[in-house]
Amino acid sequence: MAIVGASDDPTRIGGRPLRYLRDSGFAGTVYPVNPNRDSVQGLAAFKSVHDLPEPVDCAIIAVPAKIARAAVEDCAAVGIKSAIVFSSGFAEVGGQGADWQDEIVEISKRSGMRILGPNCLGIFNFDAAFFATFSSTLDAGITAPGPLAIITQSGAYGSHLYAVARGMGIGVHAVITTGNECDVDVAECIAWAAETDEVRVIAAYSEGVKNGPRLMQSLALARAKGKPVIFMKVGRSAEGAAAAASHTASLAGSDAIYDAVFRQYGVHRADTTETMLDAAYACTAGIFPNDDRIGLVSISGGVGVQMADYASGQGLNVAPMPAEAQARLIEKLPFASALNPVDITAQAFNDMSLVGTNFTVMLEDGGYEVVVAFFTVVASSPYIIEDMLRELKAVRSQFPDRLIILSMVGPDEPVARYRDEGFLTFEDPCRAIAAVAALTKFGKSFARAGNGGSFVSLSAMSKDAETETLSEWESRQMLATAGVPMVDARFAVNAAQAEQAAAAFEGSLAMKISGNGIAHKSEIGGVLLDVAGPEMASAAFHRLLKQARQALPEAKPDGVIVSPMVAGGIETILGVQVDPVFGPAIMFGLGGIFVEVLKDVSFRVAPFDRDEAMTMIFETKGARILEGVRGRPAADIDALADALVALSNFAAENASHIESVDLNPFVVLEKGQGAMALDCLLVRRTEH
Amino acid sequence: MAIVGASDDPTRIGGRPLRYLRDSGFAGTVYPVNPNRDSVQGLAAFKSVHDLPEPVDCAIIAVPAKIARAAVEDCAAVGIKSAIVFSSGFAEVGGQGADWQDEIVEISKRSGMRILGPNCLGIFNFDAAFFATFSSTLDAGITAPGPLAIITQSGAYGSHLYAVARGMGIGVHAVITTGNECDVDVAECIAWAAETDEVRVIAAYSEGVKNGPRLMQSLALARAKGKPVIFMKVGRSAEGAAAAASHTASLAGSDAIYDAVFRQYGVHRADTTETMLDAAYACTAGIFPNDDRIGLVSISGGVGVQMADYASGQGLNVAPMPAEAQARLIEKLPFASALNPVDITAQAFNDMSLVGTNFTVMLEDGGYEVVVAFFTVVASSPYIIEDMLRELKAVRSQFPDRLIILSMVGPDEPVARYRDEGFLTFEDPCRAIAAVAALTKFGKSFARAGNGGSFVSLSAMSKDAETETLSEWESRQMLATAGVPMVDARFAVNAAQAEQAAAAFEGSLAMKISGNGIAHKSEIGGVLLDVAGPEMASAAFHRLLKQARQALPEAKPDGVIVSPMVAGGIETILGVQVDPVFGPAIMFGLGGIFVEVLKDVSFRVAPFDRDEAMTMIFETKGARILEGVRGRPAADIDALADALVALSNFAAENASHIESVDLNPFVVLEKGQGAMALDCLLVRRTEH
Numbered sequence A, B: 001m002a003i004v005g006a007s008d009d010p011t012r013i014g015g016r017p018l019r020y021l022r023d024s025g026f027a028g029t030v031y032p033v034n035p036n037r038d039s040v041q042g043l044a045a046f047k048s049v050h051d052l053p054e055p056v057d058c059a060i061i062a063v064p065a066k067i068a069r070a071a072v073e074d075c076a077a078v079g080i081k082s083a084i085v086f087s088s089g090f091a092e093v094g095g096q097g098a099d100w101q102d103e104i105v106e107i108s109k110r111s112g113m114r115i116l117g118p119n120c121l122g123i124f125n126f127d128a129a130f131f132a133t134f135s136s137t138l139d140a141g142i143t144a145p146g147p148l149a150i151i152t153q154s155g156a157y158g159s160h161l162y163a164v165a166r167g168m169g170i171g172v173h174a175v176i177t178t179g180n181e182c183d184v185d186v187a188e189c190i191a192w193a194a195e196t197d198e199v200r201v202i203a204a205y206s207e208g209v210k211n212g213p214r215l216m217q218s219l220a221l222a223r224a225k226g227k228p229v230i231f232m233k234v235g236r237s238a239e240g241a242a243a244a245a246s247h248t249a250s251l252a253g254s255d256a257i258y259d260a261v262f263r264q265y266g267v268h269r270a271d272t273t274e275t276m277l278d279a280a281y282a283c284t285a286g287i288f289p290n291d292d293r294i295g296l297v298s299i300s301g302g303v304g305v306q307m308a309d310y311a312s313g314q315g316l317n318v319a320p321m322p323a324e325a326q327a328r329l330i331e332k333l334p335f336a337s338a339l340n341p342v343d344i345t346a347q348a349f350n351d352m353s354l355v356g357t358n359f360t361v362m363l364e365d366g367g368y369e370v371v372v373a374f375f376t377v378v379a380s381s382p383y384i385i386e387d388m389l390r391e392l393k394a395v396r397s398q399f400p401d402r403l404i405i406l407s408m409v410g411p412d413e414p415v416a417r418y419r420d421e422g423f424l425t426f427e428d429p430c431r432a433i434a435a436v437a438a439l440t441k442f443g444k445s446f447a448r449a450g451n452g453g454s455f456v457s458l459s460a461m462s463k464d465a466e467t468e469t470l471s472e473w474e475s476r477q478m479l480a481t482a483g484v485p486m487v488d489a490r491f492a493v494n495a496a497q498a499e500q501a502a503a504a505f506e507g508s509l510a511m512k513i514s515g516n517g518i519a520h521k522s523e524i525g526g527v528l529l530d531v532a533g534p535e536m537a538s539a540a541f542h543r544l545l546k547q548a549r550q551a552l553p554e555a556k557p558d559g560v561i562v563s564p565m566v567a568g569g570i571e572t573i574l575g576v577q578v579d580p581v582f583g584p585a586i587m588f589g590l591g592g593i594f595v596e597v598l599k600d601v602s603f604r605v606a607p608f609d610r611d612e613a614m615t616m617i618f619e620t621k622g623a624r625i626l627e628g629v630r631g632r633p634a635a636d637i638d639a640l641a642d643a644l645v646a647l648s649n650f651a652a653e654n655a656s657h658i659e660s661v662d663l664n665p666f667v668v669l670e671k672g673q674g675a676m677a678l679d680c681l682l683v684r685r686t687e688h
Helices: A016-023 A065-077 A096-111 A136-140 A155-168 A186-195 A212-224 A236-241 A255-264 A273-283 A301-313 A323-332 A346-350 A353-365 A385-398 A412-420 A429-447 A472-481 A495-503 A534-551 A610-618 A637-653 B016-023 B065-077 B096-111 B136-140 B155-168 B186-195 B212-224 B236-241 B255-264 B273-283 B301-313 B323-332 B346-350 B353-365 B385-398 B412-420 B429-447 B472-481 B495-503 B534-551 B610-618 B637-653
Strands: A002-004 A031-033 A058-061 A082-085 A114-116 A122-125 A130-133 A148-152 A172-177 A201-206 A229-233 A295-298 A370-376 A403-408 A424-426 A465-469 A490-492 A509-516 A527-531 A556-564 A570-579 A583-590 A601-605 A658-668 A675-677 A680-687 B002-004 B031-033 B058-061 B082-085 B114-116 B122-125 B130-133 B145-152 B172-177 B201-206 B229-233 B295-298 B370-376 B403-408 B424-426 B449-452 B465-469 B490-492 B509-516 B527-531 B556-564 B570-579 B583-590 B601-605 B658-668 B675-677 B680-687
Touching (some): A002 A065, A016 A130, A058 A065, A065 A096, A096 A114, A136 A155, A148 A155, A148 A186, A155 A172, A155 A201, A155 B301, A155 B370, A172 A186, A186 A212, A201 A273, A212 A255, A229 A255, A255 A601, A273 A424, A273 A429, A273 B429, A295 A301, A301 A429, A301 B155, A323 A353, A346 A353, A353 A385, A370 A429, A385 A403, A403 A429, A424 A429, A429 B273, A472 A509, A472 A556, A472 A658, A490 A495, A495 A534, A495 A556, A527 A534, A534 A556, A583 A610, A583 A637, A601 A610, A610 A637, A637 A658, B002 B065, B016 B130, B016 B136, B058 B065, B065 B082, B096 B114, B145 B186, B155 B172, B155 B201, B155 B273, B186 B201, B186 B212, B201 B273, B212 B229, B212 B255, B229 B255, B229 B273, B273 B429, B295 B353, B301 B429, B323 B353, B346 B353, B353 B370, B353 B385, B385 B403, B385 B412, B403 B429, B412 B424, B424 B429, B472 B509, B472 B556, B472 B637, B472 B658, B472 B680, B490 B495, B495 B534, B495 B556, B534 B556, B583 B610, B583 B637, B601 B610, B610 B637
Parallel strands (some): A002 A031, A002 A058, A058 A082, A082 A114, A148 A172, A295 A370, A370 A403, A403 A424, B058 B082, B145 B201, B201 B229, B295 B370, B370 B403, B403 B424
Antiparallel strands (some): A122 A130, A122 A172, A465 A680, A490 A556, A509 A527, A509 A556, A583 A601, A658 A675, A658 A680, B122 B172, B465 B680, B509 B527, B509 B556, B570 B583, B570 B658, B658 B675, B658 B680
């Protein structure tokens, strides 16, 4: 490889990578390129990449932005396959910098040379001893390789994550920082990590991705490979403030769509370095329970309660031990509290075999896939550690597929002895429990892998498009054809037809004006409810047309929709909004205050299946209403889920032709009686 | 002092305290008491406390429960002032143990000798070098004293907290474990800590307190002294499951009342050891901002966004710098992003004086009371630390009343240098921010200290009481007299009176049966709405009486209440429930799904003032409805707050005579038009 802008000073940006590569014993040849020097850090230097004695695979560009373009051009000219551009002063500063970045993108496209950066901190790969980076984090020493891939847009944060991971004893395979992402992005690196055998856990960070479908594809690949992805996407609060203009969008802003994507692809979203790396550390054990049950062990009743509180707050199931298991435990440890949390009390340490017995009973008879045990300072006591380790090793060899996490406080050395035997250790039992919740989420997601592998390409979507509000009748025809259930209706273009239509239905009627460009029918008097049968329908027809023409002289009403009034049911709202990053997303929420005041909505990117629809429904607090509250019967949640799936398929197939869809209200009737939209509005997108 | 059951083995329960007291250089004299030995750990032993050569202040009881009672009796007999009872096997095991505990309580009461425990781990006091404990945590060494008092019911958890605090470098004044609390309890120890000059921060843990008013009194005292209390109360989830039977109680269970008390007295409730000790550590700086604004500094734009997201999630205000401050900053650091978070970028390290300038501008022109700065590994770099410390020290001496927290990763030694200069350091910036949120909560609470100093004594309340549902008329007379606003009403004992009453009101009427023991009027046909004026009132009177007699033959309806129908307004629910620990608590929530489905309610212990009532109202999600949504006018929140205060005073004054009050619905009209209960139900408590 070549380092363009190599410096003789091993603490400078152009000097550090050479030092790191030599210190780490990188097996490849490294050629310093510097037109002003004959040698760099004792190696012969070359004036230009054109002078190199052999073809190289990769070049680091560590020169100022204004000459970096020429350096990139030179590298492409001599057939170098990839360039890592440290230089800043490109798109991140705007203006001329943005133009310069466009130029190197052009070089990359023309030549096929891949580019990481610009404005990045490069790559460190511990398995390959490859340190193409100027991160000063490595001054503190280079650690042994491990299973974690750290992929971050921000160089400073990538270095920080590595430094904290190192402090926690988590082995890292590689750190990749993508900077301005003029070519290689976080999504592509996740796919690479998913395909790389040494990587077993992926931690990613982004301030915003440009290509949503590519990210989803990478996440689906990682899931299919059984590799957990932990993702920090920042800008939650700022995104919230910059809420988009349309009704559905104003409920959420696009951060909600990131959230939806992460849920959909089983990604654990982290908000802090601590939760990110705690989860990553727990994932290194490679055990992902597809079961919410957690076994808790304590030597203090009160801490057991604290752990139970916290676990249930994390959505885990602190399920009691089966009665026989409790009986067996009490037979052996009569002083213990056997329910779960199991309080073995300090008495268990008088005969250390009882600690082993406790775990055996919990794993064998209790059947827990994960047990978190609070041993505080006791487990590292010199009086206890040898016996305890012996017992725990025996348990571990008997149950190699179960996860035992020890919460202990103590000096590094005794704690390391437990880690060396394959136990995860955490100081704080609650941090251990939060990590278990993440593992369980991954376990459930992996069990569903295979779903969610279809992506909507956004490449065909023009940013320049006109939108047009379709008439309700046209909207409903399109949606009904796609399998979205609609209230029964007939279309009338004159008063006689309105009467005939009304006669076809029993009871009173809902009549609505229909016409292109009529978005808010109620506000212009375009809706008449409880019209009392055919005898009133003719007058209603005339009134609707008259009111529409008065209120919206430019609109062209094409007729009137006649439907039966629907009594009862629970009002929900279904919607489609097209996210600029991820494409069409489906929204669900209950009507009234749930959507309007509580913003209690959930999103999923289209298309998705019935399981996903169910998850989406039950993510809202309002879903309890559908299950039946205050003595009311349960609603037809199956029909609702089917409608969401149908809407998602429609949105995915028509991604480039729709701007938004609103089904409001969408009424869910009693279980077995179906569900249907009473009103719909489709805004079409026409590219030009 | 004396140690009854002193052991020659310094690793045993009876041996450890003697070893610790001698190792620590405790200034007092310690007399071992052991009838079986002449000497204990080289000291002359005494057969009994009766043989001691001089009066002692305190005795440790480290003998089995069955002989501990006699030991306690002996201590009381020779006039020892206090006993620390390590022995277990008392109330916590029930049966005979509970009787034994009653016996030592009796001794304590009779003699005035105070007792800590039984079943406790004793006390460590670092300032007094007093270690009356058998906790093995001290085997790892005794640390220098500091400002934190740790007060826990659980001995094991107290030791754990101390061990973790030690690892975090937090200095501790004392650890007190209260065990079974037969005499001294957590509440009394909090009051002691509030009065002790060396203590500046209090961390407490309890599984449940017996005397709520005493706890509230201690919390009020700590607040008045400006000492922050961080409290972990476990049993949240279990308490939830054991929800009480009455309607209001079933919404919450008594854990909600603990939560209310903590909010009311400005206590920071912690769920984990980490959040508890992070807050405690931050409190040691002694700066409690009464202002939500936080200044954020980063050397990575992305981490700045992460910090801003997290801070706003914690309820802090990431307020932008004033425009002039931004201009001044950009003038000095043209490469920085000056808004807040301020991204000084790695460039600031090229001229370290710019780091100082940045802080000066943020504190002086920006006016932030707290700044959290993310410096990751950089601040501990040997190339940087000297210059950085020089700059930061200058800033600190210029602004001694502001809080600067550094987020840094590095070896202990360089981090300690920043701590020694008075900076708080956290590895994770988000943990620092969470701690700032706690400090700010304390700052606001201290600013309000002086309120909430009145307590309802529960001592007069008999556990044996009968309850009686008062008639609505009697209920409303009592509540109205207390200043709780009620819808206008007249009482009619015959049809003619009903007609007269109806004539007094305009429009249609609500008529309701009234009578002792009639709790659910609607269900027995005891409510008639929209009665169309005086002409219908007579018939309605007869119908109500007939229906009540049929449905509830044993009830004694005493008449009919006639009120005008109230149109509009927002329905809320106000209630009183008497908590067995804390006494009368007031509940507030919005009607409909808010209370019934979302359990969106808040509680406060009575009595409280208007500020507290406002806080209580805005704690609910539903409060947004009161402010006016979807174009509706704002409601009369002032009138609602006044009603809550009046209800709280009524409940406090009548604590021992009421079981529950329900005002449902309590209608809040448009701003300026008041609020009123449309229905009320008071269940009286009669002791016998």
